[in-house]
Amino acid sequence: MPRIYLDYNATTPLDPSVLEEVINTLKNYPGNPSSVYEEGRAARILIEDSREFVKSFLDADNSGEVIFTASGSESINLAVSGSVFAYMENGEKKMPHIITSQVEHSAVLNTFKFLERQGVETTYIGVNEFGELLMDDLLSSIKENTILVSIMGANNETGTIFPIKQILEEVKNIREEVLFHSDIVQVIGKNSFSIKDIPLDLCSFSGHKFYALKGCGVLYVKKGVKINSIIHGGHQERGLRAGTENTAGIVSIAKGLDVFKTDMNEEIKKINTLGSLFLDKLFYSIEGIKLNGHPVNRLKNTINVSFDGVKSETLLFNLDLYGVSASAGSACNAGAISPSHVLRAHGYDIKRIESAIRFSIGRFTTRNDIEYAVSAIKKGVLKLRANPL
Numbered sequence: 001m002p003r004i005y006l007d008y009n010a011t012t013p014l015d016p017s018v019l020e021e022v023i024n025t026l027k028n029y030p031g032n033p034s035s036v037y038e039e040g041r042a043a044r045i046l047i048e049d050s051r052e053f054v055k056s057f058l059d060a061d062n063s064g065e066v067i068f069t070a071s072g073s074e075s076i077n078l079a080v081s082g083s084v085f086a087y088m089e090n091g092e093k094k095m096p097h098i099i100t101s102q103v104e105h106s107a108v109l110n111t112f113k114f115l116e117r118q119g120v121e122t123t124y125i126g127v128n129e130f131g132e133l134l135m136d137d138l139l140s141s142i143k144e145n146t147i148l149v150s151i152m153g154a155n156n157e158t159g160t161i162f163p164i165k166q167i168l169e170e171v172k173n174i175r176e177e178v179l180f181h182s183d184i185v186q187v188i189g190k191n192s193f194s195i196k197d198i199p200l201d202l203c204s205f206s207g208h209k210f211y212a213l214k215g216c217g218v219l220y221v222k223k224g225v226k227i228n229s230i231i232h233g234g235h236q237e238r239g240l241r242a243g244t245e246n247t248a249g250i251v252s253i254a255k256g257l258d259v260f261k262t263d264m265n266e267e268i269k270k271i272n273t274l275g276s277l278f279l280d281k282l283f284y285s286i287e288g289i290k291l292n293g294h295p296v297n298r299l300k301n302t303i304n305v306s307f308d309g310v311k312s313e314t315l316l317f318n319l320d321l322y323g324v325s326a327s328a329g330s331a332c333n334a335g336a337i338s339p340s341h342v343l344r345a346h347g348y349d350i351k352r353i354e355s356a357i358r359f360s361i362g363r364f365t366t367r368n369d370i371e372y373a374v375s376a377i378k379k380g381v382l383k384l385r386a387n388p389l
């Protein structure tokens with residue numbers, strides 16, 4: 001039986017050329033990049049070359065704006081908590097106010113919850129049934145002590161794309177000094193991105209979403225933006241992220257971006273075509289299904305659907321037996337039974353939420369995979385509908 005992997009939003013397999021670079025780095029660059037002798041200097045060169053590459057990929061001005069971290073989650077924690085701590089250290093009397101959306105990844109939401117427990121004021125903006133941000137609510141919630149707005153580039157569960165360029169402009173029109181952070185973990189490696197086009201103050205992304213290693217990420221910090229470190233120790237990464245650098249992870253990020261950039265247009269075209277094919281086949285083959293999230297403004301690789309009369313956990317279990325890997329909600333919540341906070345924010349009824357499954361395709365998905373997956377999904381859905389629990 002084949003294994004069909006349809007969970008690219010949870011993580012991607014390593015690209016073979018990334019793997020090659022990683023092996024080369026692990027074998028031939030064992031030095032601590034902070035050491036001044038030959039082995040250290042060699043590792044340092046690899047890291048600084050990678051930083052330069054990431055800078056160019058983002059279309060940024062300065063490689064000093066690129067901070068390597070140990071995950072997307074860490075980048076987000078550093079951006080959000082680091083902004084708050086920098087503001088508080090500045091001797092400001094009033095507690096800061098920070099704003100995000102209700103549909104963010106738990107890395108953002110739980111950082112907000114943590115800061116809330118320290119007395120920071122927080123606001124969580126809702127979305128409509130298509131996952132679009134309630135813009136009026138966002139703009140009217142900006143106050144004199146608002147220091148940061150954090151809105152994701154694309155949602156990991158539904159694939160809904162947020163118009164962050166426009167959101168950023170509207171926020172800055174109200175208060176220029178409010179920092180704007182975006183979790184672009186699901187954007188990088190799927191769509192093109194330029195910081196010149198979308199002049200964010202801070203943005204976070206993660207290697208394992210674009211065929212690089214797990215456990216490495218990037219925080220872009222625009223020149224002049226002040227954030228405090230949240231991990232204390234050595235002076236690595238401009239003093240913003242203590243700890244000996246993960247040379248192989250950092251190299252994998254640059255290589256992963258390089259591979260993506262080289263074939264970007266072709267890959268986006270292929271994935272868009274396969275994504276549409278998958279969606280069409282699903283809707284054509286199975287009755288009683290609903291697409292969750294935005295019907296148009298979505299990452300075409302992400303298909304989040306609810307199957308009437310079927311519990312997602314049971315269907316996922318059956319799909320696994322048929323060789324198909326998918327998930328309900330985000331990877332971090334996949335083991336939990338609580339209904340998706342993202343779909344709840346859309347206002348869907350509980351039955352629709354409890355029957356939702358996210359399929360996400362990627363670089364190695366083929367037309368045959370889609371054909372096989374759709375017939376497995378159909379088989380599972382019909383079986384479960386015939387034998388309701």
Ligand code: PLP
Nearest residue numbers: 071072073105107156185186206
């Ligand atoms: N933000 C989003 C939108 C994600 O999808 C993920 C990973 O699933 C993260 C943040 C966290 O990234 P990492 O797994 O590198 O910590």
